[in-house]
Amino acid sequence: MGNVYDTDPELRSLVNYFDDLANQTPTFDSFIDLKDESPDLDTACLKFEIRDDFIGNRIYRTLHGGLISAVLDTAGGAAVFFGLFKKIKGKPREIQIKRVSKNATVDLRIDYLRPGKGKEFTATAKVLRIGNKVAVTRMELHNEEDVLIAVGTGTYAIG
Amino acid sequence: MGNVYDTDPELRSLVNYFDDLANQTPTFDSFIDLKDESPDLDTACLKFEIRDDFIGNRIYRTLHGGLISAVLDTAGGAAVFFGLFKKIKGKPREIQIKRVSKNATVDLRIDYLRPGKGKEFTATAKVLRIGNKVAVTRMELHNEEDVLIAVGTGTYAIG
Amino acid sequence: MGNVYDTDPELRSLVNYFDDLANQTPTFDSFIDLKDESPDLDTACLKFEIRDDFIGNRIYRTLHGGLISAVLDTAGGAAVFFGLFKKIKGKPREIQIKRVSKNATVDLRIDYLRPGKGKEFTATAKVLRIGNKVAVTRMELHNEEDVLIAVGTGTYAIG
Amino acid sequence: MGNVYDTDPELRSLVNYFDDLANQTPTFDSFIDLKDESPDLDTACLKFEIRDDFIGNRIYRTLHGGLISAVLDTAGGAAVFFGLFKKIKGKPREIQIKRVSKNATVDLRIDYLRPGKGKEFTATAKVLRIGNKVAVTRMELHNEEDVLIAVGTGTYAIG
Numbered sequence: 001m002g003n004v005y006d007t008d009p010e011l012r013s014l015v016n017y018f019d020d021l022a023n024q025t026p027t028f029d030s031f032i033d034l035k036d037e038s039p040d041l042d043t044a045c046l047k048f049e050i051r052d053d054f055i056g057n058r059i060y061r062t063l064h065g066g067l068i069s070a071v072l073d074t075a076g077g078a079a080v081f082f083g084l085f086k087k088i089k090g091k092p093r094e095i096q097i098k099r100v101s102k103n104a105t106v107d108l109r110i111d112y113l114r115p116g117k118g119k120e121f122t123a124t125a126k127v128l129r130i131g132n133k134v135a136v137t138r139m140e141l142h143n144e145e146d147v148l149i150a151v152g153t154g155t156y157a158i159g
Numbered sequence: 160m161g162n163v164y165d166t167d168p169e170l171r172s173l174v175n176y177f178d179d180l181a182n183q184t185p186t187f188d189s190f191i192d193l194k195d196e197s198p199d200l201d202t203a204c205l206k207f208e209i210r211d212d213f214i215g216n217r218i219y220r221t222l223h224g225g226l227i228s229a230v231l232d233t234a235g236g237a238a239v240f241f242g243l244f245k246k247i248k249g250k251p252r253e254i255q256i257k258r259v260s261k262n263a264t265v266d267l268r269i270d271y272l273r274p275g276k277g278k279e280f281t282a283t284a285k286v287l288r289i290g291n292k293v294a295v296t297r298m299e300l301h302n303e304e305d306v307l308i309a310v311g312t313g314t315y316a317i318g
Numbered sequence: 319m320g321n322v323y324d325t326d327p328e329l330r331s332l333v334n335y336f337d338d339l340a341n342q343t344p345t346f347d348s349f350i351d352l353k354d355e356s357p358d359l360d361t362a363c364l365k366f367e368i369r370d371d372f373i374g375n376r377i378y379r380t381l382h383g384g385l386i387s388a389v390l391d392t393a394g395g396a397a398v399f400f401g402l403f404k405k406i407k408g409k410p411r412e413i414q415i416k417r418v419s420k421n422a423t424v425d426l427r428i429d430y431l432r433p434g435k436g437k438e439f440t441a442t443a444k445v446l447r448i449g450n451k452v453a454v455t456r457m458e459l460h461n462e463e464d465v466l467i468a469v470g471t472g473t474y475a476i477g
Numbered sequence: 478m479g480n481v482y483d484t485d486p487e488l489r490s491l492v493n494y495f496d497d498l499a500n501q502t503p504t505f506d507s508f509i510d511l512k513d514e515s516p517d518l519d520t521a522c523l524k525f526e527i528r529d530d531f532i533g534n535r536i537y538r539t540l541h542g543g544l545i546s547a548v549l550d551t552a553g554g555a556a557v558f559f560g561l562f563k564k565i566k567g568k569p570r571e572i573q574i575k576r577v578s579k580n581a582t583v584d585l586r587i588d589y590l591r592p593g594k595g596k597e598f599t600a601t602a603k604v605l606r607i608g609n610k611v612a613v614t615r616m617e618l619h620n621e622e623d624v625l626i627a628v629g630t631g632t633y634a635i636g
Contacts, residue, residue, distance in 0.1 A: 021217060022217065024217070025211060025214075025217055026211060026212060027211060027212060027213075027214040027215065027217055027223065028212055028213055028214060028215055028223035028225060028226050029215070029223065030212070031190070031212045032225070052184055052185060052186060053185060053186060053187055053189065053190045054186075054187055055184075055186040055187060056186065056187055056188070058180060058181065058183070058184055058186055064186065064187035064188065064229070065229075065232050065263075065264045065267070066187060066191070066225070066226075066228060066229020066230070066232050066233060067187050067225075067229065069225060069228040069229060069232065069267060069269070070223070070224075070225020070226065070228060070229060071225070073224050073225050073228065074225060104224075104271065105224045105269075105271050106270070106271060106583075106611055106613075106632055107268060107269060107270045107271065107584065107613070107630075107632050108224070108228060108267075108268065108269045108271075109266060109267065109268045109427045109471060109586065110228070110264075110266060110267045111265070111266045111446070111454050111471060111473070112263065112264050112265060112266065112267075113446055113447040113454060114447065128429070128431055128466065128469060129431040129432065129466075133610040133611065133634055134583055134610065134611065134634060136429050136431060136469075136583075136584070138469070148446065148447075151446060151454075151456070151471070153427060153429060153469070153471060153584075155429070155583055155584055155632055157610055157611060265424075265452055265454075265473055266425065266454070266471075266473050268427065268586045268630060270605070270613050270630060270632070272605055272606040272613060273606065287588070287590055287625065287628060288590040288591065288625075292451040292452065292475055293424055293451065293452065293475060295424075295425070295588050295590060295628075297628070307605065307606075310605060310613075310615070310630070312425075312586060312588060312628070312630060314424055314425055314473055314588070316451055316452060339535060340535065342535070343529060343532075343535055344529060344530060345529060345530060345531075345532040345533065345535055345541065346530055346531055346532060346533055346541035346543060346544050347533070347541065348530065349508070349530045350543070370502055370503060370504060371503060371504060371505055371507070371508045372504075372505055373502075373504040373505060374504065374505055374506070376498060376499065376501070376502055376504055382504065382505035382506070382547070383547075383550050383581075383582045383585070384505060384509070384543070384544075384546060384547020384548070384550050384551060385505050385543075385547065387543060387546040387547060387550065387585060387587070388541070388542075388543020388544065388546060388547060389543070391542050391543050391546065392543060422542075422589065423542045423587075423589050424588070424589060425586060425587060425588045425589065426542070426546060426585075426586065426587045426589075427584060427585065427586045428546070428582075428584060428585045429583070429584045430581065430582050430583060430584065430585075
């Protein structure tokens, strides 16, 4: 199954612009290194595999809560980016870059439901509302056996 | 100025026990590598310096929101650990380890107030209430110029 | 369509016990006066109609945010009650009363997505996880045209 | 001790404008009927006494969680109003009314720390940050013996 980037070259090109910037210096996002497998502009879907430096509890080999919140925040932000992209599709690149560059998380709630056990994890996010000033998203984290590990809600400022 | 570990050998010894475990394999906490400068058992105080892999926005060189939430979660957890330690001071080591090993974040709210600009950052946390089942903490993140960058509230399950 | 109370006499009887207590003195719940139309034990569903004393903004005649949070908190609590009832079904009444009497909201997040316009409103809630100490629920408020007005997440202590 | 309305006639006059509107039809705010004893523009301070229709738990005569969240939301909104008033002081009345009329709660977190026992309760709120789009506040609820019953954090959209 393809993802949204395969079917939308304009989105692919806009994201490439930011990826090129990102590749110049590694950052926290480079450390986490999520794989974007979003199926369409309605659902952000980010995947990652377990790694030692993602572990919180060494004995149970479960994901660190901080890593979970970072991933869910990123997924919510990706959903907001998709929501904005729908509004600016077809506009000049400069306007697109300006609009999506200023998004920022205003606040975030994470609920840790079950221990983060597993090999591969999938964070999904959907926009509940996107206005002129703020957007609100709901996020979920599942492992490869579809166990719901954590959920989140985020409020994002729109640039 | 000394910190709480210099003045309380029993706390130092209990923490060493967990640090020794932690040193065996690097985890997400090893990656973040916070410096504990808590002044007493009423305030957890964790410090860290800016690093490339903590950066969210490459252009403004500001902290990643996910890193901020991870740090504030850790600070809240440390405050709960101190609150529990007050209750189990003087008890046998096995009981102490059992009590503090089972703490887990239930939920977390982070409010991103201002861009995470700065060189050195300080996360502080205080317990608002510690009961038999859950504890609630409030956290704050300041930079070296005492600018309030983010606040948080956490609910933690008590082991 | 019937609701869960029609199909489960044991639940009906347990709820009647609390309703009888409640009828002795009016409280905040009497003021709000929600109609319980929960279809089964997996979904709490509470309904109410617009009233002057539910209004927040007089000009737009929209629900008060405080009323919305009170309703969503109540819906989350009802979902936790159902979740507990599943576990204690068939046990002696005294044990049932003891178990469900001690539930209490630990914390609550409410997201106000759209103005609370409408005639009749429906709050729904589902349990995301119910453990021995805490339960977590997600709640939604819709109007009669199925517009999503607010969502919430609640953490509840289990008695 | 006087309050901020005694010392600032411009604020008094602006608030009277809204109070006159409010007196035309009773709303949820009329039901709750908080007394504003804010000492200055930096701290919103709202008081109320216990009443039967504020009760959640009839046996312990404690405040309903929904009432608590409604009061803390109102206190946070009042703090945002004060923060905005500082910015628009001296401007024409029409501009002032326009600016403060559009505030709305975006999201709210309430932490219920201790049972709401007492005779008289005080909700206080302070602005953590007020920007062009959103403001963030922290709120607290104490009883007459200064017991901390609940805390909250709110994000508000600025008109």
